[in-house]
Amino acid sequence: MRFVLDALGSDNCPDPEVQAAVTAAAEFNDHILLVGPEDQLRLKLGSLNGASSRVQIIDAPEAITMEDKGIQLALKAKRRQAKNSMAVGIDLVKNGLADAFITAGNTGGALATAFYRLGLIKGLERPALTALFPVKGGHAVVLDIGANPDCKPEHLYQFAMMGSIYAQKVLSIKNPRLGLLSNGEETGKGNQLIRETSPLLESSGLNFIGNVEGKELFGGQVDVVVMDGFTGNILLKSSEAVAKLLLDTLREELMSSMRTKVGAALAKPAFGTIRKMLDPAEVGAAPLLGVDGLVFIGHGHSDAYALVSAVRVARQAVGAGLLGAIRDAIEEQLVSLPEPQES
Amino acid sequence: MRFVLDALGSDNCPDPEVQAAVTAAAEFNDHILLVGPEDQLRLKLGSLNGASSRVQIIDAPEAITMEDKGIQLALKAKRRQAKNSMAVGIDLVKNGLADAFITAGNTGGALATAFYRLGLIKGLERPALTALFPVKGGHAVVLDIGANPDCKPEHLYQFAMMGSIYAQKVLSIKNPRLGLLSNGEETGKGNQLIRETSPLLESSGLNFIGNVEGKELFGGQVDVVVMDGFTGNILLKSSEAVAKLLLDTLREELMSSMRTKVGAALAKPAFGTIRKMLDPAEVGAAPLLGVDGLVFIGHGHSDAYALVSAVRVARQAVGAGLLGAIRDAIEEQLVSLPEPQES
Numbered sequence: 155m156r157f158v159l160d161a162l163g164s165d166n167c168p169d170p171e172v173q174a175a176v177t178a179a180a181e182f183n184d185h186i187l188l189v190g191p192e193d194q195l196r197l198k199l200g201s202l203n204g205a206s207s208r209v210q211i212i213d214a215p216e217a218i219t220m221e222d223k224g225i226q227l228a229l230k231a232k233r234r235q236a237k238n239s240m241a242v243g244i245d246l247v248k249n250g251l252a253d254a255f256i257t258a259g260n261t262g263g264a265l266a267t268a269f270y271r272l273g274l275i276k277g278l279e280r281p282a283l284t285a286l287f288p289v290k291g292g293h294a295v296v297l298d299i300g301a302n303p304d305c306k307p308e309h310l311y312q313f314a315m316m317g318s319i320y321a322q323k324v325l326s327i328k329n330p331r332l333g334l335l336s337n338g339e340e341t342g343k344g345n346q347l348i349r350e351t352s353p354l355l356e357s358s359g360l361n362f363i364g365n366v367e368g369k370e371l372f373g374g375q376v377d378v379v380v381m382d383g384f385t386g387n388i389l390l391k392s393s394e395a396v397a398k399l400l401l402d403t404l405r406e407e408l409m410s411s412m413r414t415k416v417g418a419a420l421a422k423p424a425f426g427t428i429r430k431m432l433d434p435a436e437v438g439a440a441p442l443l444g445v446d447g448l449v450f451i452g453h454g455h456s457d458a459y460a461l462v463s464a465v466r467v468a469r470q471a472v473g474a475g476l477l478g479a480i481r482d483a484i485e486e487q488l489v490s491l492p493e494p495q496e497s
Numbered sequence: 498m499r500f501v502l503d504a505l506g507s508d509n510c511p512d513p514e515v516q517a518a519v520t521a522a523a524e525f526n527d528h529i530l531l532v533g534p535e536d537q538l539r540l541k542l543g544s545l546n547g548a549s550s551r552v553q554i555i556d557a558p559e560a561i562t563m564e565d566k567g568i569q570l571a572l573k574a575k576r577r578q579a580k581n582s583m584a585v586g587i588d589l590v591k592n593g594l595a596d597a598f599i600t601a602g603n604t605g606g607a608l609a610t611a612f613y614r615l616g617l618i619k620g621l622e623r624p625a626l627t628a629l630f631p632v633k634g635g636h637a638v639v640l641d642i643g644a645n646p647d648c649k650p651e652h653l654y655q656f657a658m659m660g661s662i663y664a665q666k667v668l669s670i671k672n673p674r675l676g677l678l679s680n681g682e683e684t685g686k687g688n689q690l691i692r693e694t695s696p697l698l699e700s701s702g703l704n705f706i707g708n709v710e711g712k713e714l715f716g717g718q719v720d721v722v723v724m725d726g727f728t729g730n731i732l733l734k735s736s737e738a739v740a741k742l743l744l745d746t747l748r749e750e751l752m753s754s755m756r757t758k759v760g761a762a763l764a765k766p767a768f769g770t771i772r773k774m775l776d777p778a779e780v781g782a783a784p785l786l787g788v789d790g791l792v793f794i795g796h797g798h799s800d801a802y803a804l805v806s807a808v809r810v811a812r813q814a815v816g817a818g819l820l821g822a823i824r825d826a827i828e829e830q831l832v833s834l835p836e837p838q839e840s
């Protein structure tokens with residue numbers, strides 16, 4: 155398999171990316187195409203032991219940074235001659251020269267670049283940003299976490315389909331339990347979007363367990379949870395903020411007396427488990443679903459370890475035929491789904 | 498002052514309510530009207546030391562329970578001759594016989610009963626359920642947390658006004674910083690509701706600091722945060738679920754070895770601070786804003802301590818003239834706000 159790794163993605167790029175390329179090529183016996191400024195990358199790569207011929211550098215002198223927004227970002231993403239690492243990297247996937255693109259850079263940038271250059275899977279109306287949330291006993295697939303602030307029921311229906319296929323193919327969950335995030339579990343609860351989406355999911359053939367709340371999501375009672383991108387983004391960022399508040403407060407309190415300091419030192423292994431549970435590096439990257447090619451987005455803080463995990467996730471997706479499975483499902487849906495007006 | 502306490506509210510009612518009535522009457526030198534089944538309450542009250550003439554029992558043989566939903570709940574809330582403790586208690590406020598109603602019972606029940614029996618403040622379109630979120634360094638006023646799953650910009654505008662007045666009058670924050678919860682802080686971000694509400698708030702004369710995310714809310718950088726009731730309910734329940742997941746996991750890990758057990762025992766004071774921070778009893782109760790009377794809703798788990806805190810919050814609101822201040826602000830807004838069509 156051949157993976158494109160954006161060398162200008164992570165906060166500390168390109169060092170983690172160069173290291174990850176070397177490690178992943180060795181560990182998986184795959185080809186890694188490292189996209190970024192050729193001279194700089196060649197120098198970095200040369201200084202690393204174990205660099206193999208399976209790591210190839212593709213020149214891209216420019217970058218999409220965290221500062222790129224709005225029209226400027228759209229131009230960088232769209233322009234045919236664009237020389238930034240995301241555009242060059244995603245074109246490799248588009249042209250069949252690689253199986254998947256992986257970046258730890260600007261999420262909006264990856265979304266826009268993939269959308270303009272790969273297009274959407276035929277029959278799909280919106281792409282969805284996905285996250286793997288740490289929950290009791292494992293992870294849950296959550297989407298959309300920000301691509302579409304305003305959604306229609308049919309969009310959520312397609313997110314549900316794609317998320318379920320992802321859970322099946324990549325996370326190896328046989329019959330993933332699907333939930334619709336709502337304010338209350340009873341049918342009939344929810345805002346207008348939820349009340350219109352529930353019946354679509356009930357007649358979908360997916361393993362829809364109904365409307366769910368935070369306790370089912372974080373309690374590990376559901377494998378895939380769908381929502382509009384506004385709600386999903388607030389859910390994601392608020393959950394991170396709550397965890398940070400709790401752990402920061404606990405840390406301060408533990409450091410406030412000698413007794414609690416000693417206690418904290420002894421209890422350290424327990425805190426390590428929590429840290430690992432909340433560490434995005436453990437999941438590596440989450441897919442951008444709906445675009446016509448495999449794109450994985452990792453956290454900006456990603457180190458080499460996280461990026462190798464990201465390659466691992468991407469190769470699982472390639473090996474399981476994720477893209478083909480989604481294409482087939484959408485095509486089938488186009489045949490079987492009642493017209494939106496009638497639903 | 499005179500407060501109505503719903504004796505059939507909390508999960509363990511009526512014991513915590515009876516105890517709280519006696520304690521609050523003694524501590525605040527106020528009158529407490531305890532509403533519930535007279536014979537049972539008289540017996541309980543008689544067995545307590547220190548019961549004073551300032552605790553008065555008002556008979557209400559029936560209850561609105563957590564099982565009451567939909568039409569059944571609406572009937573219990575609405576019927577003129579209703580004999581349940583919420584209806585009887587709220588009528589006391591309506592008829593000027595008490596200054597505020599306090600319950601730890603069914604939130605939807607309190608909302609419906611207050612809505613039908615007190616009506617809305619003139620000029621107000623929707624009531625809002627409020628919560629005090631624990632944040633870095635204190636609390637933030639969050640609304641709406643569930644009364645209105647679908648909102649219009651004018652509703653959020655009115656929530657912002659009421660929340661700011663509450664923060665000023667009851668929490669004694671001079672110039673409360675107001676935020677609009679969104680997916681991204683830049684103006685122009687957000688779903689359609691947010692994009693239409695931002696300009697209303699910007700020209701409102703309130704201390705609007707802009708769109709905020711979870712990190713500003715939980716980081717203590719904002720005093721009042723508004724949102725529609727669907728988003729607010731998901732925010733509330735997800736935050737609770739994240740905190741529970743973290744603390745449950747930490748507890749499990751701490752109990753998994755002798756070393757961490759000893760560490761946990763030494764670190765206990767630090768965990769106590771976290772527990773206190775997350776304990777709804779510390780804030781006592783949050784107001785239902787917008788109905789034409791003071792109604793406070795506490796957590797179902799409330800004990801006597803929490804209910805006394807609830808009375809304390811209610812008397813602060815009465816003393817500060819909360820209801821009059823909201824009435825005045827809404828009246829003023831009706832004169833000054835541009836027509837919704839034009840905004």
